[in-house]
Amino acid sequence: MTEAHAGGGAQSADGASPAPAKLSLTTMTAMVVGSMVGAGVFSLPNRFAQATGVIGSLIAWTIAGLGMLMLAFVFQTLAVRRPQLDAGMYAYAKAGFGEYLGFFSAFGYWASACVGNVTYWVLIMSTVGAVAPALGNGETLLAAALSSIGLWGFFFLIRRGVREATAINRIVTVAKLVPILVFIVLALFCLRPGVFAENLFGADYAGSLFHQVRSTMLVTVFVFIGVEGASVYSRHAKRREDIGRATILGFLSVLAVFASVTIVSYGILPMREIATLRQPSMGQVLQAAVGPWGNVFVSVGLIVSVLGAYLAWSLMAAEVLFVAAKDDDMPRFLRRSSAADVPVPALLMTTCLSQLVLVITLFSNDAFDFTLDLTSALSLIPYLLAAGYALKIALYRGPGATRREGTTRELVTAALATAYTAFLLYAAGLKFVLVSFIVYAPATVLFVMARREQGRILFTSRELVIFAVSVVGAVVGILAIAAGWIEL
Template structure:
């Protein structure tokens, strides 16, 4: 890792404040998922198993957040989530982590685009599918507009993001309050472990129901590391770790209440048969027609805020990777506003290509968020592994345990995310490896790849080939 000046370790006096960083965590994670959460959970589980799943996922993500907090405090000179993989396991591991994180963040924008257009479809039917020609055109305009806005300065975008966080939480809190007032314990507890007949569940027990919940629950926490990834632009580096913990605790409370309370208003059968996004139609049933419009507007604001965050994060990741020699230097080029302009434009271009491809996909939102989750879990695994390694060297047994639990949870998560999506991510790693080799040449390394790196590249390439074959054989649907 390159040497850092002492004043760089404390952050940036004119940088992003703690409240803005907390807002970054919350708004990066709260996007489309929470508005569809109850119906998605109802398909997989009754309220009892869903609550257990929340406990497991909340604990696992908390271990990740505690690991990030410890590493930010102990190694403040490391910038970007990929830096932990690079420092602990070498440049190639840093590239694998960083490229996976970059893939995840811009793929998340594709998921946001799909749901935002569907939310607009509540008012304008032509947008309802989220994948019509007019919807793709409008999504493209929004994508490039946000790219231009972020190019005017990342700190300014973070400030606006904090304001949007407040606006997006108002409809969520309103929904939670009304759901509490209308909550009926007899509906909630009538079939606490199994709200639907055994024929529907296919004989699935509590364990299977818990597993069914975990994928969608992990998706809604993607982005919780947003403050850490922007730690180099924070007023104080330590604020990034604080923001991650505070933001996560807020998220867990909001998610549990918003997803579980509706089980006490409608039966599981009713919840699972709702149109998406489910919260729109639940609130419409609760308070009348205006409720659907109110939540739809909140959803659009929510997605807009997340889209701003996730426009910043992939570009910032590419810039930091280029600074560390993991990508060619031109990706680090900044404009007069100190925004990574090349990374912003490249990322926006890829989002555009993927948006066009949505015209030919059946389940664009599910596909995009599944790829997004699979890609980011790779980065999270490296965080847990480095937390263990670093704490072990310092003989901090408690921190070793935290790292182990974070690592174990993410390894289970990559299985639950679906290994087929990991294979599809490997396809996207192939051009990334070419850029990594090009960066190595710029750094005047004697070798493009070391022997163990060639072996890993061969395995990634094999996985990519298998992924392509499964696509051609229609074993993976898009």
Template sequence: MENEKKGIGKGELIALIVSSCIGTGIFGITSDVSAAAAPGPALLAWVFVGIGFLMLVLSLNNLSEKRPDLTAGIFSYAGAGFGPMGEFISGWSYWLSAWLGNIAFATMLMSSIGTFFPTFKGGQNLPSIIVAIIFCWLLTILVNNGVESASFVNMIGTICKVLPLIIFIVIMIVCFKAGMFTADFWGRVANNASKGTTTGSVWSQMQGTLMTLIWVFIGVEGASVMAHRAKSRSAAQEASILAFVILVVIYVLISILPYGTLDRAQLASMGQPAIGHVLKATVGTWGSVLINVGLIISTIVSWLSWTMLPAETTMLVAEDKAMPEIWGRVNAKNAPTASLMITAVLQTIFLFSLLFTEKAYEFAYSLCSAAILFSYLFVGLYQMKYSSENKEWGQFTIGLLSAAFMFACMFLAGWQEVLLVSISFIPGFIIYYLACRENNHKMTTAEKCVMVLILVLSIVAIWLVANGTITIS
């Protein structure tokens, strides 16, 4: 019989996991999904993405149980399976994804504030960017001085984002019209009710939703970290699966129910945060106010936590000697100052670039989703490697399905974003080279080949951007 220890119970762990995964993405998912797909293809896309992320969660559960000695985040699996270069690629991608996610936070936050102060409407004009940069540096300074999100602050943020979502779901169920929902269930009819949306094959519509659906699942890897706090291993594993199911149900309801209240053209044309605009069109201004107040508070709380995440990532990778020591050096408050400052400078530069981007929020979260696919891919690959070495063929199959899903998303939906992410490895490999010199690590032939391959992809990406094949919009 498994001995229970003091720790978090299953119910509390489920709440923690759900809270950590639900971010700003769910507030904007309605318009992005409806623009890409009709209800039928959207539901099929959820099945596809749900199965793929379930395989990732099962892989993380298995690896956290079998390799409790690997504590440096999910990128430690890449290091264990594929050496320092593997850990660097995974950690660099995770770091990139984390601060790009903050760019999406910034644009969503300013869009919400724009509901009350028209100067910031849209969230990507000059006043919005200046205020977002101020937020970015204030949070960076707070974290650098050792101020991290306390449990009561997280509780406030959780209530502010979950309560409006519950109210939204209830209103959508009450206002749901089956006839409107089934009118063009597969999105094959091009008419006024589909203006500004994708029509045609079911697969092309599914494909158009993938990066959006991946975005709302970013953070699901936190379940394996939180599992170590559970009273028992079995409770942790059950909580991870139950929390994942709850998340899928919430995501599906919020993205699918609006098809039965407004037509696709209306949903697709909604600004951000989309569900605020949906409620305004359905029940009036108070619905929009409710959503935006909750979103503003929860975004600031989430942004505080995610300010520390990129710095923690580089700190852990530096401790494993896959990045230079300066990236992991901490101050008297135990905060990695150099990493925080470098990340804040990059966020500032990227925020100014949004002046030239047509859809800033979508652009930021698409790059964020593409970047984290590299880290998730390594989890599946290491699950395959570890399971084959130990002849655990059931677990090997789970890893195979997880890795195949990540590859599919890279090539089918996010190939342009993946190529853009590859450009970041030009300075990245300089940093890796400095780490190798600092730690007396002689790069292997395989590592050099990987570097050349990724650098070739980055050159191709720059060329495709220059000739207009890839548009930054």
């Protein structure tokens, strides 16, 4: 929403329809970069060192880069092929696979944003916890209380008006990149060839190369979430073709930054030491290279970056619920917006779910890793459905086609994107698939509310099967947690 949450017939509280705001290519590219560059980049050294060395990292970033590039091409293609579809992944899932899976996509994307927002607060508290031990690693009661204040503080900020929040977002998008780029440059100057060579093939705890690469996949998903940022606001674009351009430009820029942060860290400390650093590990690595001021510098940059990312994702999460409600796939109360053009009910639900997840982190073994991995897992089904829809229209020229479809390039791109997202589900493992079902299944209450408001049958036979599968998965997941088979 980075310019304004407007257009599409949104009605304010007094019945007036706000004038639509249009986004330029530069603004949309900044939105993609701003959405992706958040908490994840500051945790990369530690998370990668827990799993793999230099060679494994290069392979992982190659796979993730190509896979996410295919997804970026998918969003580019869909923006052109289906210009009538708004709100990105949610709309694509609905058009391709029906209303219920479209609802799941909308809810899953929204839920992943809410959990990701909790990750931001955990990392902020862990950062400050280095000098205030009472905050621990962001999982203590005091940390949760302060994070809650932050959650609701942002709720009231955004509630005042999206344009005010947008001005802040533009500033932090630039500010957040400075410490990251400085880190890369300083780490290159301080790189120790001997240490880098020792880290080439990973430590003895890392396992096989395949296992190493697989173990990094959820991390790469987390840091790339937001690649679809431009498509989410497709209805606000000045020119339709700018959506795809912004997606590709933003993705390639961020990929170069993320891979660089990971690789240069291996030249500062042995992999085993990096794997034990507290988060944000980027600051700890820079401290080892240039002294304590490096950690302070990165920590300040992290707080600016994470607050900016939190703002962007709160806006995007509310936008998904708002548009889904307009399309009658969510209850009608979520389509209401204030006189300041803010979807307050959707924003309130976003804040409430983040608050609930924040409380759950008090009972997790590692609050940051748990929320990071759950964010990634929840986003996989929406990504898979969007890629699957692109594959579907590449294979079949259906109603609504705007130009010749089914080109070899589009078919290959969609097939690779679908295969990549399916591999990510496998890499996530059964644990996070089941935990995702625990989140997805109860959400059907909102779907039922929407159907009842319209006087429609609650489920078709196909939808009933999908619902049954989600409930079974949720029950198995709850039993697994209760029995200790799954640890949060």
